Amino acid sequence: MENFEFRNPTKIVFGKDQLEKLPELLQEQNASKIMIAFGGGSIKRTGLYDGIIKAIGDSFEVVEFGGIEPNPEYRTLMKAVELARREDVDFVIAAGGGSVIDGVKFISGAIKYQGDPWDVMEKKEGCEFGEAVPFGTILTLPATGSEVNSGAVVSRKEIHAKRVMGGPQFFPKFSICDPGVVATLPKRQLANGIIDAYVHTLEQYLTLPTDNLLQEREAEAILSTLIEVSDVVNDPANYKLASNFMLCASHALNGNLRCGVPTDWATHMIGHELTAHFGIDHAQTLAIICPRLYEHEFDKKKAKLVQYGQRVFGLTGSDDEIAASAIKRTEEFFHHLGVKTRISDYTESYEGIDQKIMETFIERGWTEMGETKSIFPEDVQEIVQASY
């Protein structure tokens, strides 16, 4: 087992009607002037916004910032930063899904940053976020696990850029996770959420056989549970299904699964480029790339594909048969959720994107990826081409 460090201080407040605990959670944080950040306004339609305002009552000053889009956009977030600075906000509530929460992580770091925050995203030398304005989340969409981790992804459309950030100061102080929100979501978002959680788990599990027997089994626990509750896309008001889905999405990316094991993340790195170029939903890009990447890396991943096939799908046969079936079953699972797994299912203008993505990676100096650092630019090109 590889050495690791693990710390996750976020307070998770999980279950029905937990919004009523918001005032005490804010008091614990000594909040006084709060910015509520949200997305396209669905929280106003569902009544969540009113619930938040009612829960907060008169004890705190409140400003609001709406309009954070999926794949939160740098320009939009900078407007929130300006508002927060102007209003001298001392706590931020992210009421939304992964995009809103990721956006708030950026906002909370940028508020106190002296220079150009994009320099931090580009990892320019000497550019790092320091102290962050503390924030909590009210989760409206189980998917990214952003409510229980300290990482974020921010986009900048005009330069086709999607960049990651993070640091120990970016753990939410608290996250209110009410599975009841699942019932308010359209099927596409639910399917995306399940795939997101599923592929997050695979990125940390489907690598090489490791000595970490426990984390491997914990990953299999999440994969098996997600499959078992996947009917939530058709029955989102089913609390048993919804609550397990929400918990799986958190456990998939709360930092535990990566402890002591190699991780992959190549599917995410390539997938991000598909979102940047075509605006394909994040989870859809994962469903497109992951089966083709596993086929491309078949020999390297075979041993783990066999373990995955046996333990999660109960497959039997030769190693080659089990490994191939495990990829097939994974892709069928995505189809079963109603998510298509080819680039051509989403756009007609994909010719040459293989070349373009490869060049983007080379330009950035990222010449290798995957758990053995053995996916090179030409491999990326082949994987993207195989995904047409």
Add this chain to the structure above:
Amino acid sequence: MENFEFRNPTKIVFGKDQLEKLPELLQEQNASKIMIAFGGGSIKRTGLYDGIIKAIGDSFEVVEFGGIEPNPEYRTLMKAVELARREDVDFVIAAGGGSVIDGVKFISGAIKYQGDPWDVMEKKEGCEFGEAVPFGTILTLPATGSEVNSGAVVSRKEIHAKRVMGGPQFFPKFSICDPGVVATLPKRQLANGIIDAYVHTLEQYLTLPTDNLLQEREAEAILSTLIEVSDVVNDPANYKLASNFMLCASHALNGNLRCGVPTDWATHMIGHELTAHFGIDHAQTLAIICPRLYEHEFDKKKAKLVQYGQRVFGLTGSDDEIAASAIKRTEEFFHHLGVKTRISDYTESYEGIDQKIMETFIERGWTEMGETKSIFPEDVQEIVQASY
């Protein structure tokens, strides 16, 4: 799924040679005058003590307190409290297993407590530990999970008392977990450690069928892994076995498994009395009580025993057969580790202890226990008698 809150801020520093990170961990905590608390001196024999002193260097003032015994004793701990107050200690390092760490939790709470700290242990009205002196741990024995939680058990022999305490201020700031220490331990302690972790998991799992599919699978992951690595008792220098054992013990009691599910803990409550009366090792008391308790509660626990038998032991047959075999296999697992499962294996003077323990519970006003609160004093008597 039941509502729950979860927060665990302890920083886990896991792996080989992690002791070298101690100075930076202490700096993060702004420690200046440190008390190193330990047990019977094994850390001096194994070289760990010298390693700690060397790692700390000249950057911090150090006082030491040795002699914290298994089932840490109130009187001993109060001496440490006096020393810490006299020396104005601002950080405590617990270098040991669960007993030392539990002892340090009490010490760190008692230092700043104005009244008689035993009143807190007895849960007298209005008596609660407030701010605690911060502490970190250097784990020498995987077993209790105390290195990753905020609970502790303290004994007071003269009144045959074993009491629990806890609170959010009692999470270690950091825990250095080096599986290399496993190689320094005698077989009895290793076997005890595995049983402790195993029964901690059962207490939170082997209850009723729940809607929490994920936590159930995560519990099964720990149980299966502990069985898989149990040969560590014969091969403690095997790092793969040792590291998984250490990680399982932490995950068994880091607060995750209890989220959203009913818990039992009756085996622990009854077992504590066997330690208080006969000085039987904690884990041995669990191995004695748990099979008999499951037999006594057979009908109530049957559905979960079946799930446990199928998923952890791969059993087949009728529900009754699987459930009975699951108990048998559990007891055989304890025997396989070299741990006996009858009170009479440990003491000859057990006659009447069933009555005595039942009366103790009644005196304390604890008249019911178990996940359905349906184990009554007469049940406790029957369970203890069946364990003779």
